[in-house]
Amino acid sequence: MTEQRHTDSGPGSAAVTRAWDDLVATARRTVTDGLVVGTSGNVSVRVGDTVLVTPSGVAYDRLRPADVLGVGLDGERLFGTLVPTSELPMHLAIYRATDARAVVHTHAVHATAVSTLVPELPAVHYMTAALGGTVRVAPYALYGTDELAENMLHALRDRNACLLQNHGTVVYGDTLAQAFDRTAQLEWMCRLWLTATSVPGHAPTILTAAQVRETGEKLKGYGQPG
Template sequence: MSEQHPESVGRIWLDVVATARRSAADGLVVGTSGNVSARVGDLVLVTPSGVPYDRLGPQDAVGVDLEGRQVLGDLGPTSELPLHLAVYRSTDAAAVVHTHAVHATAVSTLVSEVPLVHYAAAIL
């Protein structure tokens, strides 16, 4: 389990919830698609599977270690957890926001490959 203070974990979880809710409000996700996580030391807080963002609350916190073992919460982590863990293992990222924006999803149905066009993609 993380050596972080419980109040730090609680505060960061509220940031995860706020980010998830904003991504839904901004149209970047629909329903339960997409996911958000944040790293707190050796703990990764991640949105749970199957919970709409507008219903997320403090009781829905899910935490895993960097090996993916659940150490916090009763709900299961997002099915996209391996993506989040890969980012945390290979970078010093503090958070990951994975969206399923409508326009990006539409493009993905039309072409087989979308080239990386932003320099930040090189770090992944």
């Protein structure tokens, strides 16, 4: 059983090849959709007990199949020659503490702006429910540190997304597509809140916790069956 898991999540396996292709495509999309600039931000995906992660300081459009990079849940390199993202402690903390299968970290402009203004993003839209509730802001800590990872985990309690103060966003999901979609939704809600609060003499209405929970229940049946 152990050998089979190792084979399925090793370099060259079909599962790893597909996951790496999806990871690179997702990382490139964070750039094209304006969620990161240059090589900021990072993406990871879990295949068995192996975590595939973007490397540090390498432009996403330069990543190729041969650049596949995998580490264990303890951070030990399993394969690949490039240096992992400096935010590896943050990614691994999420995988060890949750059932996440994919993590997206960005420096999205509106979300980062909100992280400097409030301790949490108010429930300005019902899609707050898709992120588990009001999105908290993790206190600032130096990037790439265990302190930042710990602050992030506190902010993620009962949530699948959080803001990092003066830094950016962290979102996880069951798939890379879900993690990316949640990231885009968070950035949109931050932009919405900033827009609404910029009107002089007016304040946006905020949904109650009960209204957010009601939406959460309804979202469980959203989409196509099967």
